[in-house]
Amino acid sequence: MNLNTIAEVKRPSSPDEVGPWRPSYAWLAGGTWLFSEPQVTTDTLIDLDSFGWPSLTPTPDGLEISATCRVADLHAFRGPPEWKAVPLFRDCIDAFLMSFKIWNAATIGGNIVMSLPAGAMISLTAALEGVCTLWPRDGAPRSVPVVDFVTGNHRNVLRPGELLRSIHLPAAALTRRHAMRQMSLTRLGRSAALIVATVDDDGRDFLLTVTAATPRPVQLRFQRTPTAAELRLGIDERLPPDGYFEDVHGSAAYKRHITYYLAEQIRAELA
Ligand SMILES: Cc1cc2nc3c(=O)[nH]c(=O)nc-3n(C[C@H](O)[C@H](O)[C@H](O)COP(=O)(O)OP(=O)(O)OC[C@H]3O[C@@H](n4cnc5c(N)ncnc54)[C@H](O)[C@@H]3O)c2cc1C
Structure with a gap:
């Protein structure tokens, strides 16, 4: 318009x-x-x-994603073979409710700053332990983990005029195994839940990231891949029944149900 x-x-x-x-x-x-x-x-x-910022800068420490990187450019990225999580980029991008225009014009930074519960780039970068670099209008740049950047539906920690400059995905997270599930009430509808877990090859440090079902990303960390009962208890401890996001894309009760269901599928896959 x-x-x-x-x-x-x-x-x-x-x-x-x-x-x-x-x-x-x-x-x-x-x-x-x-x-x-x-x-x-x-x-x-x-x-x-x-500003002419380069879209994607891979280094031995990880991947620097410029806020201005286009969704289509991230989809086309192929990292080194040890970065086993790169296919998750495409899985999360394909979970987007997206027209041709959004595919080619929308940026990773714009999607994160929008801070929608179903913001697929929030799901991706939070699950891969991304850290935002923010440029305040006055003062030194500051770093905020993506999981803490979004504070609610359409809310985040940006101050007036503050820029999201980039998101750093650490190599340690990119080399871990992962599993992802997404559910929508309608075939091409907005995500009602988008859940990702990552884990070390030896089953240690299991990190579950729940998005879309909740107003902001919620992370649960286990020292080892949990049992089904431990996972369910962990979810209950972090997410009370009123901790889910209710909207036209699903009731809170529905989102709670599929969070248990998809998280257990992910746990079983990674175990
Ligand atoms: C009707 C509609 C529904 C959508 N539903 C979904 C959905 O369910 N899930 C999903 O993942 N996406 C959805 N999208 C796509 C998505 O949220 C945005 O359109 C897109 O990601 C925004 O990216 P952009 O680069 O075009 O941002 P812009 O439209 O240019 O900007 C969006 C906002 O972010 C600010 N901003 C942008 N970049 C920065 C930065 N680097 N630093 C500080 N502020 C910045 C802008 O000032 C503006 O306020 C939807 C889009 C539309 C139009």
Whole structure:
């Protein structure tokens, strides 16, 4: 849609060129959400593409994903063979409710900043123990784990004008085994639950990440792959019946039921 409140689109070469932040400014990434509804309080868009950040930077320490990396570019990424978790990128991206336009224009950063419970890039990067680098308007960059970045439905820790610069996926997480399950009430519908677990090759350090069924990502860590009973108890301890996200894509009771069901499938697969 045309945003008729926008008077200016800035294309700075660095965030410092933006000057003092005003509440009517908004960072523009792929624009797939920004242009999907009226933005009546926004008069200026600041295009992140003009910073020219490289999309994906693999290093021995892991993978640096620029906030401006397109979903399609992450889907096409092939890492070294020891990064066994790379196929999870495609599994999570394919769980997206996505048109051709979103596929080619939406960014990983935009999806995380939207902070929707069913934000598939939140599921992926939280499960792989991603850490966000944030650039405040004043002050030094800060690091926040993805699992702590999202604080609720459409809520996160960003301060006014603060930029999500990148997400780092550590090599240690990329080399672990994983299993993933996703469920929607309708065939191409928004995820009602997207659950991932990762584990070391010897069955130690089992990490379960529950998303979409909950307003924000919830992680449970076990020293070893749990038994079915231990897993269920762990879920009960972290997630009371009112801890699930109720919306048109599923009642809280339904999401609770499929969380037990899918988590047990994942546990059995990895065990
Ligand atoms: C109707 C609709 C339903 C959708 N449902 C789902 C869904 O269920 N699950 C799912 O995963 N996706 C869903 N999407 C896709 C998705 O949430 C967004 O469209 C997309 O991920 C946003 O990415 P973008 O790069 O286009 O961001 P933009 O539209 O450009 O920006 C989105 C917001 O994030 C801010 N922003 C963007 N990048 C940064 C940054 N680096 N730092 C700080 N702020 C930033 C912008 O200012 C803006 O407020 C849906 C989209 C639409 C339009």
